[in-house]
Amino acid sequence: MSGEATVVADTTTVIIGAGFAGIGTAIRLLQSGHDDFVILERDVRPGGTWRDNDYPGAACDIPSRLYSYSFAPNPDWSHTYSGSGEILAYIDTMIADHGLDRHIRYSHLVTGLEFDETAGTWRVDIADRKPIVARTAVIASGPLSTPGYPDIPGIDEFTGHRMHSAAWDHSYDFADKKVGVIGTGASAVQIIPELVRDGAEVTVFQRTPGWVLPRLDRAISGSARRLYGAIPLTQNLARQLWFWGHESVAVGAVWNSPFTRVIEAVAKANLRAQVRDPWMRRQLTPDFRAGCKRLLMTSDYYPALQADNCTLVTWPIARICERGVRSVEGIERRFDCLVFATGFEVSKQGTPIPIRGRGGRVLADEWSRGAYAYRSFAVSGYPNLYFTFGPNSGPGHNSALVYMEAQIDAIVTAIGLVRDRDLTLLDVHQPAQDAYNRAIQKRLEHTTWNSGCRSWYLTDDGFNATMYPGFASQFIAQMRTVDFTRDFRAVAAADSR
Ligand code: N01
Numbered sequence: 001m002s003g004e005a006t007v008v009a010d011t012t013t014v015i016i017g018a019g020f021a022g023i024g025t026a027i028r029l030l031q032s033g034h035d036d037f038v039i040l041e042r043d044v045r046p047g048g049t050w051r052d053n054d055y056p057g058a059a060c061d062i063p064s065r066l067y068s069y070s071f072a073p074n075p076d077w078s079h080t081y082s083g084s085g086e087i088l089a090y091i092d093t094m095i096a097d098h099g100l101d102r103h104i105r106y107s108h109l110v111t112g113l114e115f116d117e118t119a120g121t122w123r124v125d126i127a128d129r130k131p132i133v134a135r136t137a138v139i140a141s142g143p144l145s146t147p148g149y150p151d152i153p154g155i156d157e158f159t160g161h162r163m164h165s166a167a168w169d170h171s172y173d174f175a176d177k178k179v180g181v182i183g184t185g186a187s188a189v190q191i192i193p194e195l196v197r198d199g200a201e202v203t204v205f206q207r208t209p210g211w212v213l214p215r216l217d218r219a220i221s222g223s224a225r226r227l228y229g230a231i232p233l234t235q236n237l238a239r240q241l242w243f244w245g246h247e248s249v250a251v252g253a254v255w256n257s258p259f260t261r262v263i264e265a266v267a268k269a270n271l272r273a274q275v276r277d278p279w280m281r282r283q284l285t286p287d288f289r290a291g292c293k294r295l296l297m298t299s300d301y302y303p304a305l306q307a308d309n310c311t312l313v314t315w316p317i318a319r320i321c322e323r324g325v326r327s328v329e330g331i332e333r334r335f336d337c338l339v340f341a342t343g344f345e346v347s348k349q350g351t352p353i354p355i356r357g358r359g360g361r362v363l364a365d366e367w368s369r370g371a372y373a374y375r376s377f378a379v380s381g382y383p384n385l386y387f388t389f390g391p392n393s394g395p396g397h398n399s400a401l402v403y404m405e406a407q408i409d410a411i412v413t414a415i416g417l418v419r420d421r422d423l424t425l426l427d428v429h430q431p432a433q434d435a436y437n438r439a440i441q442k443r444l445e446h447t448t449w450n451s452g453c454r455s456w457y458l459t460d461d462g463f464n465a466t467m468y469p470g471f472a473s474q475f476i477a478q479m480r481t482v483d484f485t486r487d488f489r490a491v492a493a494a495d496s497r
Pocket of ligand 1: 188
């Protein structure tokens, strides 16, 4: 393809995953004049997390205006916070609008990546198919894509129906069924009100109560939508208002500060207003700092817990047995169905795909104590390989898409450099990466995530490889100021011949 570097490869760029990050990277590549790329998607449909998490009640707890690409605002959002179906439809529209279908290869499960130092290319292994060779690989497979089941003894002995929040069985009729829900995180608080509404007899097993803030969801009227459609400035204005509103929350939700108490006070007032029974209020009062685990944004969870067909159980589950769940004292509750809203496999290795870089080094080994990268998107020794949602790029207060877009822009700049300078190799310097991580880990010490609770943000050893300790605006600035000349080693094709 004219304009692309001289690449002895099947394609210039391989993008792994057709969710928000993969599709966003593809659109940005097209907009920058790169047409030679493929998107490898393990499923038969695009959408990533919004395809997989289609449980009843699945919706975004970040406002729609912030949960869409900044370069493609959607005037048609029906609610302040959109449901998963509407978000999935938005992704489909993006694919159609940008003609991305011709780039996507469905049912392509990537099983490994290996760098060929001489050629300066990545061999991308794919289950049951021929490998693809590419100059650059972009990991856009999402950090939360593999359902996680708890290591409760006897989990496989249960003979009733079971499902995970991220692998919902829509054929199951919950009406009048005895259902046990394990977990009370961001997914569970969306599922439970729907199951209660469906007439199931719901038992909620809570290990740790979370901080709950009201989610003020409103339908967006037809006239407001027409206004947004007609005057794009209003969409950007709404986006900016939400963005800076969320940035202000970081002062308490990210930094362990007096403002954390303000969030806790608001959440406690919400609890008092919504829950009458003192025993239940005590059970629902968290014993850790707000923000340490993800804040739960919901207005219908507490009412659902108090419905006649819902019971909150706070004793620890000792084991799962053939018919249900048992406590240490031998109390047994029987169920027709168990719902695991127990989160995801978050491997310390940061990505489930085995990756071999320069000199045969193995990323999983290097990340065995926790993942790290240079400014979250590149790792020394793994040239021409980039991460979206990479190490320490998680927000505790703002839209993940804002962070993802900032990474994508840096990635597209890197790919442009390789093309324009005909490089075989662009590899970040180890000292630059080390200096960045020392600073990140130092800043993490003062965050709510390191204030002493257990969450998927930390490894078992307490290492935080997931969250970015700062404002989203700081993250955007650090991605815009990546110095490819100072911090990266570049090898030109002419030099390597
Ligand atoms: O998973 P989680 P999630 N016995 O890991 C409990 C994103 N998200 O799917 O707190 C009993 O948060 C566990 O208890 P504890 C978002 O980034 C976004 O809900 O560890 N309970 C907890 O209650 C979020 O952070 C949206 O004590 C056990 C629950 O299971 C991430 O996905 C919506 C247990 C797991 O909570 C994950 O959220 C939904 C055991 N052995 C999710 N093991 C948006 O709207 C685990 N638990 C954008």
